[in-house]
Amino acid sequence: MYSEKVMEHFTNPRNVGEIEDADGVGEVGNAKCGDIMKMYLKIENNIIVDVKFKTFGCGSAIASSSMATELIKGKSIEEVLKITNKAVAEALDGLPPVKMHCSVLAEEAIKSALKDYSEKSGVEIEELKDFEPKEDHHH
């Protein structure tokens, strides 16, 4: 069902946890749908210097969160904004069709956290001006 990469990230997820003094925090999904993803970002000079996540959800939701954190760590905000859900899924060697929404959730969690950072810090992020995560994304 899942690729080895997914299983590996599910078994040993990278960057699990919280960042106490995070510069941006984003949470998407809802418990009713069975998945919630929460991302904590530490940002210095436009660069993601640290990232942590917490996820309530299925195997691919956890793996997607983990992969997403790896993909963005050390990247600039501009670079991060170019990372789509497809990139997350591809980095995991693919997800089953019914699980693609997990990668969407990961993309949205990152964007939410960045938006939160933008609002808190006053640093404008043009691309996220109209961003709204779709809570019930897969319904």
Add this chain to the structure above:
Amino acid sequence: MYSEKVMEHFTNPRNVGEIEDADGVGEVGNAKCGDIMKMYLKIENNIIVDVKFKTFGCGSAIASSSMATELIKGKSIEEVLKITNKAVAEALDGLPPVKMHCSVLAEEAIKSALKDYSEKSGVEIEELKDFEPKEDHHH
């Protein structure tokens, strides 16, 4: 499916053949239905002194013919008239429900032969006055 008795009579049928100068011959059934029974009787002093049969039909038709000839051989006409299809079937240790018509055929073949005898010899057989074998008995 069949009792051993049926199989035994089918395998070694008694009294197969014809009687050249039969006193009564009866034939019932038709080829379309898949069974024809023909009985030859030799009658002396009201007694069936010999009987032969020829049958086109399934296993139980042949066994019923054979058993019927055994049952009537040596009997008086009155005794023979009392032999019903049930008696034939019972003597064979039973027949499957869908095959009961074979025993009916045997009873009718005997009666036909007796009626033929009655007509040829002028010996009246009260019981057979209105007898008519039903050609398409099982349809």
Add this chain to the structure above:
Amino acid sequence: MRDVYMDNAATTPVKKEIVESMIPYFTENYGNPSSIYRRGRDSKKAIDESRDLVAKILGASSREIYFTSGGSESDNWAIKGVALGNKNKGNHIITTKIEHHAVLHTCQYLERNGFEVTYLDVDEYGMISLDDLKKAINKNTILISIIYANNEVGTIQPIKEIGKIAKDNDIYFHTDAVQAVGNIEIDVDELGVDLLSLSAHKFYGPKGVGALYIRKGVKLNPYIHGGAQERNRRAGTENIAAIVGLAKALELAYNNLESHNENLIYLRNKLIKGIMNEISYVKLNGHPEKRLPGNVNVSIEFIEGEALLLSLDMVGIAASSGSACTSGSLDPSHVLLAMGLPHEIAHGSLRLSLGDFNTEEEVDYVIENLAKIVQRLRDMSPLYERVKEDK
């Protein structure tokens, strides 16, 4: 690696002696039972004897037992067969919200074709109310179909009482007994059921074979048309090996019913207790007493079922969940939702179903590993984080 199979409600292994009883019917006694030669008669005899055995165990007569390709076909046949065969009398069917999909989807199909269906509610334990049932009956009701024991939460319905109500109202009563057979003593007359579905692979028989009990006199259309097999009611060359296997499995199950149940109930209670003791925020789903001997169903808060199953699999434990994510559907188990569980709790449900091959040691292994896994997943869960903060 450990290999702990605790998904016996999904399917069971075929016991060795049952496979052995089947083998001759593949290579040697393969005759078509409709044939009149020796090999055909031998097959016919094997099927007749199997039918007699099944009938005897269910308290039925042999002419009331019909072999099918499994529980789903039995359910489809029973419900559509009665519905279409009695539509001159009425078009209303009563069932429950916690049926297996084989019943539920069949009823929904009939709804799309002119029938009306009442889906009875259940209480928090998964029990229907007899009062609700009585109230649901109207002059158009032709069939009541109620699951004997639920496949997810194991709740056992008051079948005998339902049977009485059905009889009093002159309505046919079908029960999906796929999970009950092999675990509960069954007597069709005492229960007052008119139709009963069973499936061999739930009691250590082969997959792809089941039976439908049809009480003498019940008006029922055939479902698979064709040859004159099964007394002209179910066409198709008989699956002799599987039928022999079904009968053998049923015989074994009922010969050992008491020790099977004692053993399973012991393990089940130990497992439930262990989980309750070792893990916080856990809720037992289903009825505390009126439940299948091997069924454990718990909701474990703040985590999601599929992640749990994957983690259990990695330590060699096979289990199942009512989570939406395991089925690729959007909503979690319709059974748990019908019992009033909120979505988020239903997502974290876990079913461990015990069988004859499970040991006490395995139960310990499961408790220990489950506790660890739950902790690990909760440590990743933003929901658990909140609970901790609240404390």
Add this chain to the structure above:
Amino acid sequence: MRDVYMDNAATTPVKKEIVESMIPYFTENYGNPSSIYRRGRDSKKAIDESRDLVAKILGASSREIYFTSGGSESDNWAIKGVALGNKNKGNHIITTKIEHHAVLHTCQYLERNGFEVTYLDVDEYGMISLDDLKKAINKNTILISIIYANNEVGTIQPIKEIGKIAKDNDIYFHTDAVQAVGNIEIDVDELGVDLLSLSAHKFYGPKGVGALYIRKGVKLNPYIHGGAQERNRRAGTENIAAIVGLAKALELAYNNLESHNENLIYLRNKLIKGIMNEISYVKLNGHPEKRLPGNVNVSIEFIEGEALLLSLDMVGIAASSGSACTSGSLDPSHVLLAMGLPHEIAHGSLRLSLGDFNTEEEVDYVIENLAKIVQRLRDMSPLYERVKEDK
């Protein structure tokens, strides 16, 4: 006692290597393929691989292969599924007078439910006429269902030509290929069929399992409702062992198709010739060339089929007949009657169907014994007596 099985059209023994391929799926790899743990994934893989294999052999794609409980279910599903799924387009179905009962009774069922069915005639060889078919088509025709190779007389229909006519008229085309599969090279695209039924026990696989090929895009209602198995189109826990057995059997059959056919045709022709030489008043039924490699069907005048079968059984020969007396029905085989045989001749029909386990020596044995038996029965027959008198 001799044991000469010549009823391979009724059913075949399961070959040893096929049984062996199935065994692990009973006791070890018994996981429910819908489950996400290792055992479930293994089962899913076994089914996927079986499906791929079947698809490859039929020239189909894997998503077009659906496993069923046998030929009868496949036929019922195909015909009712198309009929009910397309009734908005029309209510007319075309089939033939020589279909298997699984098709015939299904069509009759649909006739009782608002559909119109044309049953095409056949000629003395059991062949339909393409002209008749074309003439039968009207604007309401939604389905053509024609048997590929007849189970009684072995006649093979011009499926490719029929497929073209169906396509030209935009009508779904189903073929009951239960007797053809394992004997004839099949490519669904080349044939232009939209649906094709097959059953494993006709080609040395297990009973109780079959498949339905459904061309991508064909509108077809599900028939057995319930779980999401078979891509949501056929519910019921998958019969893994049997599915693996089916695929293995199909693979073996098509790996050895040429030698299988050569061998069977040689034996068949020898058997036909032997019977014709040794017995008078015998007629070969079916097409002289376009017939199944293993099929011999003869009418033997003046005697009745069941008596013949019983006699053959007593010398260890298993065969079948189109006689009414073997089926408990009133009329002899509808196939023989449709071919214009008079009742009395049809009653005396005999089918000897050869298979991979038959030998030349067995053929000799059958010829010799058949001649003796026919003589014995004719000596008892009042019909034969008449013929002799006429001479």
